[in-house]
Amino acid sequence: MTADAHGFDTLAIHAGQEPDPRTGAVVPPIYQTSTYAQDAVGAPRLGYEYSRSGNPTRDALQECLAALEGGRRGLAFASGLAAEDTLLRAVCRPGDHVVIPDDAYGGTYRLFAKVAENWGLDWTAVPLSDPDAVRAAFRPGHTRLIWSETPTNPLLNVADIAALAGLAHEFDALLAVDNTFASPYLQQPLTLGADVVVHSTTKYLGGHSDVVGGALVTAGDELGEQLAFHQNAMGAVNGPFDAWLTLRGVKTLGVRMDRHCDNAERVVAYLERHPAVTRVLYPGLASHPGHETAAKQMRRFGGMVSFRLAGGPEQAVRVCNRARLFVLAESLGGVESLIEHPGQMTHLSAAGSALEVPADLVRLSVGIETIDDLLADLEQALRPL
Ligand SMILES: *Cc1c(COP(=O)(O)O)cnc(C)c1O
Numbered sequence: 001m002t003a004d005a006h007g008f009d010t011l012a013i014h015a016g017q018e019p020d021p022r023t024g025a026v027v028p029p030i031y032q033t034s035t036y037a038q039d040a041v042g043a044p045r046l047g048y049e050y051s052r053s054g055n056p057t058r059d060a061l062q063e064c065l066a067a068l069e070g071g072r073r074g075l076a077f078a079s080g081l082a083a084e085d086t087l088l089r090a091v092c093r094p095g096d097h098v099v100i101p102d103d104a105y106g107g108t109y110r111l112f113a114k115v116a117e118n119w120g121l122d123w124t125a126v127p128l129s130d131p132d133a134v135r136a137a138f139r140p141g142h143t144r145l146i147w148s149e150t151p152t153n154p155l156l157n158v159a160d161i162a163a164l165a166g167l168a169h170e171f172d173a174l175l176a177v178d179n180t181f182a183s184p185y186l187q188q189p190l191t192l193g194a195d196v197v198v199h200s201t202t203k204y205l206g207g208h209s210d211v212v213g214g215a216l217v218t219a220g221d222e223l224g225e226q227l228a229f230h231q232n233a234m235g236a237v238n239g240p241f242d243a244w245l246t247l248r249g250v251k252t253l254g255v256r257m258d259r260h261c262d263n264a265e266r267v268v269a270y271l272e273r274h275p276a277v278t279r280v281l282y283p284g285l286a287s288h289p290g291h292e293t294a295a296k297q298m299r300r301f302g303g304m305v306s307f308r309l310a311g312g313p314e315q316a317v318r319v320c321n322r323a324r325l326f327v328l329a330e331s332l333g334g335v336e337s338l339i340e341h342p343g344q345m346t347h348l349s350a351a352g353s354a355l356e357v358p359a360d361l362v363r364l365s366v367g368i369e370t371i372d373d374l375l376a377d378l379e380q381a382l383r384p385l
Contacts, residue, residue, distance in 0.1 A: 008068065008185060009254040016063025017247070028060040030244045053232045057240040061247045062215075065199070068184040068250070070191050071217035073224025075231050076243055080180065080200025081107055082236035083214030085115075087196060088145075090230040091174060091223075094120025096144040099137045101128045102354055105153045105178065106347040109355050112147075125354050128152075128159035129290055131167065138171050149178040150187075151294070153332075154306050154342040154363040156281045158290025161297055165193025174223075180204070180333070185257040187298045190219040196227075201238075203333030204303075207249040207256055213238050256335065259368040260303030266371045267364065267378065271307050276315065276382050278360075281306040304332060305364045306342075313359035317341055318385075320362060325369065325377035332365035337374055339364055339381075 006014070017028050033055075036048040048054050058076050066074030077083040088111070092098065100112055102125040112123045126133040128148050137143075146168045150159040161177060168175040177189035179197045183204040189197050199205060201213040215238075218224040231237060238246070268282045283294035284301030294301060309315040319339070320328055326339035330346050340346060343359045350356055366374065 011067045012064070012253050013251045015067035016060040028057055028244070028247065030240050031056045032240050051240070052235055052237055055237075055240050055243070057247075058238055058243040061238065061243040061250075064247060064250055065184075065201075065205070065215050066217050068253070069179070069197050069217040070184075070188050071197065071219055071224075072221050073228065074215060074217045075224075075227055076201070076238035076246070077214040077216070077231065078236045078238055078242075079212050080198070080202060080214035081111060083198055083200075083216050084108060084111055084178075086230050086234050086236060087176060087198065087216055087227065088116055088121065089119075089234065090227050092116075092121055092144050095122075095142070097122040097124070097139045097142040098145045098147055099123070099128075099134055099143060100125050100147045101149050101152055101157075101159070102126055103152045103155045103157055103357070104147070104149055104355060105180075106342075106349045106355070108147070108149070108178065109353070110349045113353070114349075127157070128164065129157050129293075131160070131163050134164065134167055138167075138173075140171055143171060143173050145173055146175050147178070148175065149181070151181050151283050151290070151302065151304065153181060153304070154347065154357060154361065156181075156283055156288075156290075156304060156306055158283050158288070158294045160293045161187075161189050161192040161194055165195075168195075169193070181304055182298055182302055183253060183257055183333075185254050186261075186300055186302055190217065192297060195219050195223060201246050202331065204257065204260075205250055205253065205333075206246045207253065207334060208245075209331060209334035209336065211242050211245040211249075213242050213246050256368060257303070258300070260366060261300040263368060263371050263374060264301070264303045264305050264364075264366040267305055267366050267374060270375050270378065271305070274382060276310050276384070277307050278310050279308045281308075303366045305366055307362055307364075308358060308360045309362065311360075313343070316360045316362050317344070319381045322381040323377055324380070325373055326364065326381070332363075334365070335368050337365060337367035337369060337377075
């Protein structure tokens with residue numbers, strides 16, 4: 001099933017998911033096996049010999065993700081960070097340099113600053129929304145990769161994917177885009193020139209807060225082969241049951257994202273009028289500095305909303321503690337609404353660094369519940385003491 005021939009929602013339900021050839025099962029079975037009987041020495045059936053190297057349930061997910069991103073090769077990993085680590089160690093060597101966003105996801109920042117750096121990888125954090133800053137950070141001959149995230153977590157800054165791809169290619173570097181916040185339903189970086197897309201499938205792709213996973217999707221076959229080699233050689237693969245859960249979530253990605261966006265738009269309109277809120281960060285707002293770029297490269301503006309409070313850090317913490325329907329929790333992208341304080345939760349590892357986030361910031365992952373209930377919960381959480 002090719003991306004040219006079918007619409008997004010059709011691909012989400014069918015790509016990589018032909019009925020099982022043996023039984024006709026409409027849903028791909030969970031091949032919960034570590035190994036496969038071989039017909040003769042050196043003759044594995046259908047090429048499957050060991051589940052780190054290949055598993056039919058994982059293959060179904062990988063094919064589906066490749067179709068949704070409009071890419072050539074999809075690879076599924078044990079977590080988003082496992083996917084990131086595999087990509088870094090496949091394409092970079094000690095002594096190489098990487099440009100990263102100055103407001104990267106906290107775990108991504110920690111991977112660069114506390115792990116890859118010890119291994120000899122150099123990095124510079126810049127605002128990726130500023131192409132001049134990206135150009136100035138380039139070290140020709142050494143910069144191997146621009147690592148981008150758009151919209152970013154939790155400040156929801158927007159980078160111009162096509163412009164970054166042009167810059168990367170001018171210097172013979174690669175552009176990687178962490179597409180976790182938008183999901184392929186809202187944004188397809190490979191069609192804008194990116195070389196590889198990174199996902200935490202834990203978030204919108206899985207969509208039900210019941211599974212941790214990650215993925216890489218490449219624009220080209222060669223990089224796809226290289227990453228597939230490293231997926232097997234490094235071994236951080238997605239397990240069969242996790243792949244099955246993720247694939248089940250992916251089927252409804254389009255309808256879920258539309259509802260996430262509908263609800264987020266209502267939440268933004270509510271917060272914009274609230275006297276306790278000094279600023280709402282959402283790329284769909286005309287006042288957002290990245291709005292024009294976001295409108296150019298995204299179908300809609302997503303389910304993530306951040307806001308800052310007039311009452312400062314204490315009020316931000318209080319609102320998080322008082323919310324009821326919005327569950328106080330890390331992570332995002334599930335059907336249920338979540339609230340968190342990035343400074344003390346997801347982005348604690350960036351404290352004291354250039355990537356520190358404002359302490360009066362609250363982040364919402366707006367779920368797909370009945371909108372009036374969500375607004376009522378925010379109303380009570382924001383009520384003055
Ligand atoms: C959660 C997240 C990751 C890391 O993924 P895990 O599945 O938690 O390892 C990477 N990037 C972004 C934007 C995320 O939100």
